[in-house]
Amino acid sequence: MFGLDLRSRNPWQYVAMESDDLPTCADIHEESFSPAWTAGTIASLLNSPGMRGLVALRTGKKKRQVHGFILYRVVADEAEVITIATARRARRRGAAKELMLAAIRDCLTDRVVKISLEVDEGNLAARMLYASLGFRKAGERKGYYRSGANPEAQSSTASVSTSKPVNPEPGNALIMVLELTG
Numbered sequence: 001m002f003g004l005d006l007r008s009r010n011p012w013q014y015v016a017m018e019s020d021d022l023p024t025c026a027d028i029h030e031e032s033f034s035p036a037w038t039a040g041t042i043a044s045l046l047n048s049p050g051m052r053g054l055v056a057l058r059t060g061k062k063k064r065q066v067h068g069f070i071l072y073r074v075v076a077d078e079a080e081v082i083t084i085a086t087a088r089r090a091r092r093r094g095a096a097k098e099l100m101l102a103a104i105r106d107c108l109t110d111r112v113v114k115i116s117l118e119v120d121e122g123n124l125a126a127r128m129l130y131a132s133l134g135f136r137k138a139g140e141r142k143g144y145y146r147s148g149a150n151p152e153a154q155s156s157t158a159s160v161s162t163s164k165p166v167n168p169e170p171g172n173a174l175i176m177v178l179e180l181t182g
């Protein structure tokens with residue numbers, strides 16, 4: 001396989017996003033990106049062809065409290081991460097990495113051979129996350145994100161972004177790819 005250890009080791013569990021999760025996902029998106037997506041935007045994305053959503057919950061808790069989520073789209077044998085975010089209160093506890101691993105496991109089940117995403121080159125946290133999973137830079141789109149954007153509140157992630165560069169020196173988007181073969 002491609003050398004990534006897919007086992008989960010932390011107290012998170014990952015389940016399919018449900019409609020009741022949408023308001024919390026919108027709250028998490030709002031504290032992570034600008035402009036933020038509403039619950040309605042996330043719902044319509046989730047209902048679009050090929051889209052899948054997972055949320056991170058703490059294991060052993062009776063109450064369903066969402067701490068992070070990922071949206072990714074699978075089309076034929078390729079997938080694209082549309083967005084991923086962890087609630088501020090839950091960061092650096094492995095939730096995003098485990099969300100990514102859950103999505104990767106799902107993609108492997110469906111014989112996906114390549115996962116791609118876009119990330120603001122100034123978003124160190126996200127870049128470190130993707131690098132830790134074996135994603136490699138495959139290209140660059142100049143002027144996609146705002147220059148100097150706070151990585152905690154960057155414009156968005158992937159191709160469904162509604163955001164546009166808003167100043168003359170917009171930041172660059174890195175296109176990153178994880179090959180699931182070889």
Ligand SMILES: CC(C)(COP(=O)(O)OP(=O)(O)OC[C@H]1O[C@@H](n2cnc3c(N)ncnc32)[C@H](O)[C@@H]1OP(=O)(O)O)[C@@H](O)C(=O)NCCC(=O)NCCS
Pocket residue numbers: 032033068083084085086087090091092093094095096097098118119120123124125126128129130132151152153154156157
């Ligand atoms: C990026 C983001 C999703 C990471 O979520 P998280 O749950 O805190 O990440 P994890 O705890 O799973 O971290 C996994 C690895 O990512 C890297 N990482 C995560 N946050 C980091 C940070 N602030 N600085 C440096 N590396 C970081 C580390 O390698 C980390 O492993 P380690 O903790 O063993 O060192 C989160 O910071 C976030 O929601 N940011 C705003 C939204 C965003 O930028 N999304 C990505 C858009 S492309």
